[in-house]
Amino acid sequence: MKKFLTTTALAIVLIGGNAYAATMEPMAMYQQQPTDIRASKLIGTRLYATEKPMTADMMVKPGAEKEWDDIGEVNEVILSRQGEVKAVVLGVGGFLGLGEKAVAIPMKDIKFVRDGDDADDYFLVVNANKQMLTDAPAYVAPTTAASNSTNVAKPSPAGDTALVRPDVQREGYRASEMKDLTSETLTGAHVYSAKDEDVGEVDKLVLNDNGTVQQLVLDIGGFLGMGEHRIAVPLDQVNIMRNEKGDDVRVYVDATKEKLKAQPEYKN
Numbered sequence: 001m002k003k004f005l006t007t008t009a010l011a012i013v014l015i016g017g018n019a020y021a022a023t024m025e026p027m028a029m030y031q032q033q034p035t036d037i038r039a040s041k042l043i044g045t046r047l048y049a050t051e052k053p054m055t056a057d058m059m060v061k062p063g064a065e066k067e068w069d070d071i072g073e074v075n076e077v078i079l080s081r082q083g084e085v086k087a088v089v090l091g092v093g094g095f096l097g098l099g100e101k102a103v104a105i106p107m108k109d110i111k112f113v114r115d116g117d118d119a120d121d122y123f124l125v126v127n128a129n130k131q132m133l134t135d136a137p138a139y140v141a142p143t144t145a146a147s148n149s150t151n152v153a154k155p156s157p158a159g160d161t162a163l164v165r166p167d168v169q170r171e172g173y174r175a176s177e178m179k180d181l182t183s184e185t186l187t188g189a190h191v192y193s194a195k196d197e198d199v200g201e202v203d204k205l206v207l208n209d210n211g212t213v214q215q216l217v218l219d220i221g222g223f224l225g226m227g228e229h230r231i232a233v234p235l236d237q238v239n240i241m242r243n244e245k246g247d248d249v250r251v252y253v254d255a256t257k258e259k260l261k262a263q264p265e266y267k268n
Contacts, residue, residue, distance in 0.1 A: 039077045049128045059114040069130035104139040163237040166194040166254035176242040189249040199257040220260045232266040
């Protein structure tokens with residue numbers, strides 16, 4: 001008898017569930033349109049500024065971008081909870097020590113202008129000039145007590161031993177001025193001791209609240225990502241050199257690999 005009741009109850013639940021599902025409207029799947037742009041493709045796109053009036057979807061003459069200010073590339077896309085693109089975040093400046101920072105530009109101010117008839121050929125343009133965007137306030141992502149942002153410089157851990165900027169000279173290389181370097185050229189650069197021992201490479205840059213580079217995070221030692229020891233070194237404790245062709249950047253520190261591995265590990 002109990003088995004019969006259980007089976008009957010299960011049947012009622014299944015019938016009721018199917019009846020509820022039958023009242024739901026079928027979900028229509030979205031079909032991408034030719035002019036739609038995927039966020040994954042938008043990230044990494046260069047953004048230009050010009051004081052000339054621009055309208056959405058206008059076509060520009062070939063080479064028009066050469067007359068505009070190249071202000072950076074899109075690093076992030078900010079969405080509302082309703083799925084609306086609110087803004088894009090890009091790095092403006094690109095000069096170490098001269099205030100490279102992230103800036104959030106409202107999506108409504110960005111124009112897609114066509115570079116030919118192909119829907120995939122377009123430029124992102126804003127009606128502004130580079131100085132206006134350089135002077136704009138830095139974008140700081142909202143944080144919570146549980147968050148742990150890697151974009152803001154952290155104080156050096158207790159016990160950190162300060163390094164001294166090495167005074168080295170190498171044939172074919174010269175000390176590089178900060179304005180000549182971008183984050184792209186410095187990230188991944190090899191790190192050497194004053195005696196030309198290859199001790200690691202630059203993993204990433206750490207910025208302070210003003211968007212200025214304050215520390216370099218170095219991967220010391222290791223092989224194929226194994227056994228690496230990450231440390232943060234202030235910018236004024238390294239000597240950055242670049243060759244005459246400009247295609248090789250080296251970072252020199254006044255320490256051996258063993259001394260650097262003894263430094264407190266950087267935690268992001």
